[in-house]
Amino acid sequence: MYAQASAKIELPSYLPQHESSSVFEGAIVQPVSFFSAGAEIYAQGEKAGALYRVEFGAVRVYRLLADGRRQISAFHLAGETFGFEADASHHFFAEAINATGVRVYRTPSGMDMSRHLLPLALKGLTRAQEHLLVLGRQNAIERVAAFLVEMSERQGGLRQVELPMSRNDIGDYLGLTIETVSRVFTRLKEKGVIRLLSLRSIEILKRDTLLAMGE
Incomplete structure (x- = not known):
């Protein structure tokens, strides 16, 4: 993952509701990384194992189809967490929509985070089901x-x-x-x-x- 500096940072006009801090208990917290509009946060196929929380700005998560079209699966706003994967690799691309700050939480080697990650996984599943209903x-x-x-x-x-x-x-x-x-x-x-x-x-x-x- 790489960060890009942004000359101008616009905070959202609403106050974000951060997701439960229990998800990050025991994780290694890294400083906020700054991404300019369109900057890649991670790519499909890259090694997973970290959680990402949007501190400000917004993120789109998408996959490129075989014919070159783009299918966006989710948007993440300030205070929301993304990047959770069921295995060791990312299955989608994540990209900053505008000037965005992201904090990375890495899991220490050998630490079992399953109890903390279950609520996040269930929330993601619910949103995915709702998206399918909309489609x-x-x-x-x-x-x-x-x-x-x-x-x-x-x-x-x-x-x-x-x-x-x-x-x-x-x-x-x-x-x-x-x-x-x-x-x-x-x-x-x-x-x-x-x-x-x-x-x-x-x-x-x-x-x-x-x-x-x-x-």
Whole structure:
């Protein structure tokens, strides 16, 4: 893993909820590493064995398909942990979306961390199952609505939701084209469900409507 310095660091406008510190009990804590936008944190096939926590910024985890397309499997925001693997190698790439700080927790040789890692593994499994349910929806509006609700909940249920990822990232996560994602955002805006504050920030105006769309 390598770090890159960032000249400007923008902290999220919401306060992150750090995952249980019990996950890191006994781990070797390393200083925060800084990654610029697009910098690789680890690659598919690299040796695993460490946990990564986002201190600020955001991370996308993805795999390249045989035809060259990219499938994003997860986004990780400030306070969230990623990098857990069932075996000794990483099965995905991890990349900083914007200026990001990541703290690495390494497991001492011979130490059994299974008891601490179980909650993290179960949480990851739950999110993966929810993502599969979203991908199973045929309606693009349902997929985007469910995604926006999830992002809001992960940021404390705020009306104003930060979206550090691009529309292209969202499309690669939801199995949609960037054009479709953009059309859905415009349609939700026209219906008065959301307000587009910027390319990376929205305000949810009708939360109940958005929830109903995503169910």
